[in-house]
Amino acid sequence: MSVDKFDTCSEMRKKFDLHDLDSASVEKSEVTSMQAHFEECGNCKNWLATWEIVKMGAKHIADRPAPADMVQNVMAKLEIEPATTSPYYKEIIFAAACLVVFMAGLAVFGAETLAEMCAWGISFIMLVLAQRVFAAMRPQAVA
Amino acid sequence: LQTLLTYDDDKLIELTLRGEKRSYEAIVRKYEKLVFNVVFQMLRDDSSAADVTQETFVKAYKALNTFDRKRSFRPWLLRIATNGALNVIRANKPYESLEALLEEAPAEEPRSHQDVEREVESILVGERLELVLNAMKPIHRHVFLLRYQRDLSYEEISEIMGEPVTTIKSLLFRARAKVREMFSEGEALVEG
Numbered sequence: 001m002s003v004d005k006f007d008t009c010s011e012m013r014k015k016f017d018l019h020d021l022d023s024a025s026v027e028k029s030e031v032t033s034m035q036a037h038f039e040e041c042g043n044c045k046n047w048l049a050t051w052e053i054v055k056m057g058a059k060h061i062a063d064r065p066a067p068a069d070m071v072q073n074v075m076a077k078l079e080i081e082p083a084t085t086s087p088y089y090k091e092i093i094f095a096a097a098c099l100v101v102f103m104a105g106l107a108v109f110g111a112e113t114l115a116e117m118c119a120w121g122i123s124f125i126m127l128v129l130a131q132r133v134f135a136a137m138r139p140q141a142v143a
Numbered sequence: 144l145q146t147l148l149t150y151d152d153d154k155l156i157e158l159t160l161r162g163e164k165r166s167y168e169a170i171v172r173k174y175e176k177l178v179f180n181v182v183f184q185m186l187r188d189d190s191s192a193a194d195v196t197q198e199t200f201v202k203a204y205k206a207l208n209t210f211d212r213k214r215s216f217r218p219w220l221l222r223i224a225t226n227g228a229l230n231v232i233r234a235n236k237p238y239e240s241l242e243a244l245l246e247e248a249p250a251e252e253p254r255s256h257q258d259v260e261r262e263v264e265s266i267l268v269g270e271r272l273e274l275v276l277n278a279m280k281p282i283h284r285h286v287f288l289l290r291y292q293r294d295l296s297y298e299e300i301s302e303i304m305g306e307p308v309t310t311i312k313s314l315l316f317r318a319r320a321k322v323r324e325m326f327s328e329g330e331a332l333v334e335g
Contacts, residue, residue: 017319021312054326057272058291066179067193071171074200078164
């Protein structure tokens with residue numbers, strides 16, 4: 001094989017690789033001519049065939065079985081360490097949003113005295129806490 | 144549980160968030176093999192892979208309310224698993240940067256006559272490919288397998304690795320070149 005021929009093959013293989021990674025990187029007509037070259041050139045034909053085998057081979061790598069006690073271990077761990085994922089997270093977000101709105105309201109309309117503002121704030125916080133306590137007391141739907 | 148196993152990820156996540164732990168058990172059953180094998184391919188150790196897999200599911204459960212349900216669950220889960228495996232790699236060599244560790248090829252073991260014979264006699268491509276992959280850098284092996292064994296898209300791999308798609312393509316380009324080169328060497332060995 002001449003040096004020129006080798007350069008062409010190597011260049012085409014590189015380009016075809018890029019096309020395989022990103023089909024938009026190479027013109028369609030160029031892909032067709034590269035494919036025609038690969039069909040004609042004995043070396044490139046083998047190169048392409050080997051690559052196809054390798055890609056297929058990846059799918060034939062046997063998966064190992066996961067440890068038999070994996071599910072039990074995970075579930076046991078979740079029992080011991082209760083999730084921070086609260087089923088009532090929506091309520092918490094709602095309560096936080098209410099607090100923001102309340103504080104904004106106070107800022108806009110103002111309160112007569114500081115004591116009045118504190119009284120309103122404390123009563124609101126107690127309301128939110130009560131709501132949270134009642135929410136936590138609700139039975140959880142665990143199977 | 145059999146009924147739960149027929150549900151899609153979104154439904155199972157919704158039920159889990161409502162407090163139905165059995166739905167999460169279905170998620171664990173559905174993905175345990177995938178997560179374990181992806182982690183194993185990074186660590187090449189059964190026991191560590193089992194620990195990381197277990198931690199992955201626990202972390203995923205705790206963070207489930209932060210998961211954006213408009214997105215796909217699998218890459219999100221695999222990202223947690225990948226980070227867990229990277230932490231183990233880092234913990235084993237705390238004084239080296241993660242980049243250096245990921246670029247480090249496993250030490251080549253001296254090949255005995257039997258090893259060479261085994262390689263030569265190996266007729267299954269998957270088996271031979273696995274030998275080739277074992278000698279590759281962990282990051283290249285990981286990207287290669289996510290793409291060609293798991294059929295994940297570049298976008299999904301990018302999400303899992305936390306790297307832009309262009310980086311993934313470039314990693315994959317290098318991984319492919321390496322696989323080809325090493326695989327061809329094996330072919331030559333078989334033919335010779």
